[in-house]
Amino acid sequence: MxxxxxxxxxxxxxxxxxxARWGRPIVPVVFGVDDATLSVVKGAVEAVVMLAGHRMAETDPELGANLMIFFFRDWAELPQVPNLDRLVPDLVPLCDRLAVADANQYRIFRFDPDGAVKAAFVFIRMDQALSDVPAETLALVQAVQTILLWSxxxxxxxxxxxxxxxxxxxxxxxxxxxxxxxxxxxxxxxxxxxxxxxxxxxxxxxxx
Known part of the structure; x- marks a missing residue:
């Protein structure tokens, strides 16, 4: 390369x-999946964090969890998640735009004052295309795409x-x-x- x-x-x-890379240990939490898929997603995140030589933790002192991954079927479901609109400003118009675009995933990053990654929100709408992807593959892609702020x-x-x-x-x-x-x-x-x-x-x- x-x-x-x-x-x-x-x-x-x-x-x-x-x-930008993460400046603090990563604390993932996953919503909308069964226990088997939960372990696959967290395992993928852990594998990529270990590859990077970075750290994970049980809790973030400021945020509790700082990598939030949501799986769902329809963008209209997200605004119904309690308190999510506090974490993601303009959540409703964002979901409306993503629904019109027929998007099946979206990532939002938050940053510490020095510009390092502080938190990430990953939204995955399980449309037909993503439903056909094995859970291990989908989880690994998301872990890779959130370990750094890529273009x-x-x-x-x-x-x-x-x-x-x-x-x-x-x-x-x-x-x-x-x-x-x-x-x-x-x-x-x-x-x-x-x-x-x-x-x-x-x-x-x-x-x-």
Missing amino acids: DTAAVEALFTRSGGDYLF DRAFTDQSPLAKVGETVILRPDIGALIRAAYDPILPPVARDASHALRLAARVARAGH
Whole structure:
């Protein structure tokens, strides 16, 4: 993965480079699934957090849980979740827009004063397309997409996952990039594209 490829993954559609990683331990909570799927989702989050060399915790002192993942069938269900409108401003118009767009997923990030990721809300509408995806695959994709603040265009053309025989795995280059992104020498937030050069150098070293 060269510098241009890394830079593209963190360059937003407006042209700005913006990278951010979690600054605090991740505390996930999952809504709308049975116990079996719950363990799959939490297992995927834990695996990606371990890959990054980051930490999980039982509770966040400020928020309780800071990674909230919602599974549901219709966008109209979300505004009915108690107190969710306090956490997600303009929840009703947002859900209306997503319903009109026929979206099946959406992510919102919140940030600490230094710009590091503080919390993330993941909304997954289980339409026919997502219902056909194995739970392990869906969980791994969401875990990868919330471990960093990627570009809004990242993974639109190519999934972060790859298929090896019948097994779906995280692409090795994306795994190496996630590990590089959590190198404690690097800043938790970057707005200059020169940061991509430092990431790419670490990914290259990991490949040798």
